[in-house]
Amino acid sequence: MSISPDSILDIFETETGLPRDKLRPEATLAELDIASLDLVSIAFEVEDKLGVEIRTEELKPDMTVGALIEQIQLLRSA
Amino acid sequence: MGEAVVLTGMGCISGLGVGVARNWSRTLAGESAIRPIERNGLTGVAAWIATQDKPDPAVWRRFGRLDPLSIFALVAATEAVAQAGLEGHAVLEDRTAILLGCGSGGNATIDEAYERLYAHQSKVHPQTIPSSMISAPASHVAMALGVHGPTFVLGSACASSAHALGEAMHMIRSGRVDVAIAGGTEACLTPGSWTAWSALGVLASDTCRPFSRDRRGMVLGEGAAILVLESEAHARSRGATIFGELVGYGASSDAAHITAPDREGIIRAIRAAYADADVEPTSPALISTHGTGTLLNDASEAQALHAFYGAGLEAHRAVATKSSHGHMIGATGAMEFLLGMVALREGWVPPVLHHLGPDDGCDMVPLALEAEKIGQRLLVSNSFAFGGLNAVLIGRLV
DSSP states (O other): OOHHHHHHHHHHHHHHHHGGHHHHHTOBBTTTTHHHHHHHHHHHHHHHHHHOOOOGGOOOTTOOHHHHHHHHHHHOOO | OOSOOEEEEEEEEEETEHHHHHHHHHHHOOOOEEOOOEEEEESSSOOOGGGSOOGGGGGEEEEEEEEOOHHHHHHHHHHHHHTTTOTTTTTHHSSEEEEEESSSSHHHHHHHHHIIIHHHHHOOOHHHHHHHSSTTTHHHHHHHOOOOOOEEOOOGGGHHHHHHHHHHHHHHHHTOSEEEEEEEEEEOOOOOHHHHHHTTTTTTTOOOTTTTTTOOOOOOOOOOOEEEEHHHHHHHTTTTTOOOEEEEEEEOOOOSSSOOOHHHHHHHHHHHHHHHOOTTSSEEEEEEEEOOOOHHHHHHHHHHHHHHHHGGGGEEEEEEEEHHHBOOOOGGHHHHHHHHHHHHTEEEEEESSOOBOTTTTTTSBBOSSOOOEEEOEEEEEEEEEEEEEEEEEEEEEE
């Protein structure tokens, strides 16, 4: 079963404290000023809640929210 | 003696509710937060913070995952600094210290991690360390208020926040800072902590009955109490409202036993506080006792008070507010000093609750068993911790 973008955005919202309307698909992690600690926490929750393991070193500052969601969906279907 | 140290702000959260006004009115009305606990994994009575009183940490979410330990400290510090009128004030930049007392760190975070590890053999949250470290609440308060001066947590079990207030007073006296945000926080009502406290055999199964016959032990609470201390010169120069003065602090170590109190150690701390304040023990005072409701603590404290004050003990009035807000461990000394200062200002002493009648070893303590009007201008606030770490604070109306 594929993962909905909403379930991923729920985790983003909880772990970063950013409001949903700021988490636009084209926004990069750097633009959103998401700290590395929050990225590690997102990776942890994604694995814990959605069963998808992301390697934190793959989370680059220029990555967009949309690209990260796609990657999580891709990893799940792989 | 150095700079006089005054009190310009107060904030708290406990099982009684959020804010000084609510905590004071409920304490004075003889209400108690002690009731059967409704929290997963815990059975018994405690002075717990109800879900509807739990603050929404969303405003502080940018600081990372917050243990209740930090949330309680943020609630109390925000109230205290707002009352002092110091939000955004330049003094926070480099002439302000934060000293918080804490007994045990972020129990909820640690419990959750151990449950994942031992019960489910799964990974733990990457923020387990920064959320649960005992110094986190001081860091979070500094981040929220923009405080750049000396900031740390100190630990002396049940006396932690009394030591924090006393040491903060000395930082101001010595001129190191103009303002200190000081007090304590504790969030120990979690299954792991509760289990360990229960094993120790000191928790009462019914309620907290300080100095009473048939008392059965202490009752745990949770929350935070934080005060803004300020040099009198600084407070006056900015026209701040002054609620009272912190004039004395005496600290001692029993160097005797890791749990049992020691009469001589208690007396040593009380004597040191009076000497520091340069006040005569005959001056009528409101004595905020440590009064935990355990057999040993109350008897030792009663004997120490009797030995120190002698027949003059009758000139004072004694309260034991743990019967209302429970034993808030690292926050309790500051909570009791705070309520004691409000009592002086209001001219009312709140009642000692759940008292069943005098006990042979404690009957010389002049307890206020009903709310009553008082004219005392002096507060002596006692904290005597496990491990024999004692701190006594003396406050006065200006």
